[in-house]
Amino acid sequence: MEEVLRFALIGLGLGAMYSLASQGLVLIYRGSGVLNFAQGAVGMLGAYVYYEARTTFELPFLVSALIGIAASGIVGVLVQVVIMRRLKNASPLARIVATLGILLTLQSLAVLKYGGRTTFVTPELPQGVIPLSGSIVLPWDRLIMVVIAVVLTVILWAVYKYSRFGLGTSAVAENELAASTLGWSSDRIAMINWAVGSALAGLAAILVSPIITLQVSVMTNLVLAAMATALIAGFRSFPIALVAGLVIGMMQTAVGRFSADIPGLADSLPLVAIVIILLVRGKSLPLRDYIFQKLPLVGSGRIRWRIVVPVLVAAAILIIAVPPRWQDALTITIAAAMITLSIVLLTGYAGQISLAQFAMAGFGAFIAGRMVSIWHVSFEVALISGILATIPVGILIALPAVRTRGITLAVVTLGLGTTLEFMVFNSDFLTGGFFGTQIGQPLLFGLNISAIVHPERYGLVALGLLLLMTLVVGNIRRGRSGRKLIAVRTNERAAAALGISITSAKLYAFGVAAGIAACGGIILAFRSESIVFGSTFTSFNSISAVGWAMIGGIGFLLGPLFGATLAPGSIGAALLNAIPGEFSTFLPLVSGVLIIFFVIQNQNGVAKEMSTLFKGLLPKLARDAKAHSSKELMVPNAASVRVSQKVLEVRNLTVRYGGTVAVEGVTLTVRPGQVLGLIGPNGAGKTSIIDAITGFAPQTEGDVILDGVKMNDLSAMRRARAGVSRSFQSLELFEDCTVLDNLLTAADPFESGSYFLEIFRPSKPRLSPATIEAIREFDLADELDTVVENLPYGKRRLVALARAVAIEPSILLLDEPAAGLGDVESAELAEMVRKLAKNWGIGVLLVEHDMNFVMGLCDEIVVVDFGKKIAEGSPAEVRGDSLVLEAYLGAPSSEEITEGMNR
């Protein structure tokens, strides 16, 4: 025990550094909404500047330290002003990728100057110890570091709690728009926070460099621990960050001392902390204030054989004809393209950010390599086993994704990938150490395909596999699974409301992507006769791969081909090498800078440019694209629709948001064929009732019963599948998809077999009779191929309604469907709703402020005020009810109430 304590106290230094670096992260996050993956690299830069000032220029310690801290701060300001300011309205993905680009740029600059070597930094703080009890001592330098961390924490806490600037930062963090109307310049606030946050990273790195030495990769990896600390502090509390950082640092040092035989265990501790925090805190669906963000475009997933075949033939000829060095570069490019392709599926289509794809690739290679070295299986068996074994690992990584999204997901995947790297790839015991895993020369169906003896054969096999994987991803994109993934990426709430299982979609995307990455990893690894994992399957490459995907075009099948030319050893490197001089060493730097450039200038990547170019050059292609239009899907005269009729009963419903009681004890019944109005003044609780019925409200009591079956414990998705559909006040359409895709997503059957079958052959899209009917009624036929965000508001409302109807629900809950519509459109809408109820047998619950609309359309009306039901009855009864009159205006007569309600 004494021994544990002794090492824990030594870990205080590391802990203090985590605290400071994480507080820097918190400042940057609160000041600008960016989770800075480059935080470690910015700190590292400060530490190197300090080291140069101290050793090369022999400046005094304090002066050198101040210069180092200032250098980090200045880099922070530059990053904010030059890059982040331009990405203020970009998606979280774009901002994350930008910080990854900065990380790669800074890290490659450092590698160019210092290489991978370790630099020992002379300690400057006092080295003595303070005896505490028995053999337990507290080193002076650790104590000083803790004191610095505590003092800075107190200062930060006071400044951010009491100063004008601190309050401004909080205002910006809560609501940037509101803050700017209060007179705060959000740019200035962001810049100062970036300066201070980055300077803190510099200070932390300078303090810790004598303990952990200066090494490019180590410094950058430490950002994970800082992120874990910041997450525990909820990206908010400085004191909690201080304590959490100290605890993680102490635990890591103590565990590291006693688990030397399990490599990577200590390094994995921050990850464990991250995963636990996410599991405890994560929300499964974003709440109502979910904001639509512009995401990179997604391609159609169609394989244009007229282009693909010549390209394939040219590639094959190239592989056969060029000298072995170039053959290897081509093979590496193909393998990297497969790993990048997995990111197209996972991030481009499904919107899930993963910084673990090289780890997946490495795991596939690990399994395949071990199988060959131990059991001497043939290449095809090893390949398939490697891919199949990696799929569950991908799904495992996805488990946190189910409860989280965006930046936190990026942190988790980075953590899990790094853990694999530390615990498996760097383990001599598991991977064969310095000499690697011996696999000899691979045999494919008895044919020697060794990349050393027959590089052209190996290259062709790689090319074939890339084609296969591209077909798989293309099939997924064009089929139902692709629509589900894109729905999840665009708007999880809307997807759940259509009965799409968010969980299955995410697990599926992670699983398949892991398999594809594994295939790439196996090709990459089997190029030599012994696999050395540590240097290839790194977090650094995982991070880079997201950048390659972005540059190539993260939503396009063709993207990986362009992106992969930036991979180390790829054709891009070979071309740079062909120029006299050591140019290929500049490749990581070039990719870092390109990533930043593309994120700012063109988030759709090279592939989008190329496809536009091709369409311009070959107009027939553009015509082809149109040919597969919606028209063919419009089966003439669909049989009239009759849904399965169910009664919805809501009993004693109560909804709470923390301390606010939004709905209290409301009871109502929606019958088939009936339009029930739900009205009440603003804030009365109407939307909360719809949210509670559909499974979107967080805390509810009472019963929601559909056809005698309680739905209380069902998720939003299950309730939709049971037959309860809804529209949203804010529409929540899949804005960057066409009208047709929005409707098809809803009309797709719920069964999940498509996830597997469509890998091989996508099913033909099919519109349900209800959808076709809705398209006719709402006059949407000419708009089917229009991207929703380009439609006028009135039309978008109709698309939202058509989408809600497309799942052929028994019960339809409409949240202010007439808001913003003109008189003619309103009348058409009323006609349609009536038809849905009378002809189709749907039970409709209608929330609406337009009283003429409600009174003219509803069979019965329920009135709520302050969350309670105050009246119900026919429109005439409600109009004359004194409580209702009072709730609306205190209006004296029933004529005035309709007028008052309409105001």
Ligand SMILES: Nc1ncnc2c1ncn2[C@@H]1O[C@H](COP(=O)(O)OP(=O)(O)OP(=O)(O)O)[C@@H](O)[C@H]1O
């Ligand atoms: N996510 C939330 N967190 C906290 N309070 C909430 C939340 N959503 C709604 N509320 C509160 O619950 C109450 C009911 O809101 P709700 O939106 O359900 O009313 P509404 O009748 O639909 O209003 P409106 O007609 O303006 O849309 C309001 O006081 C609102 O401020």
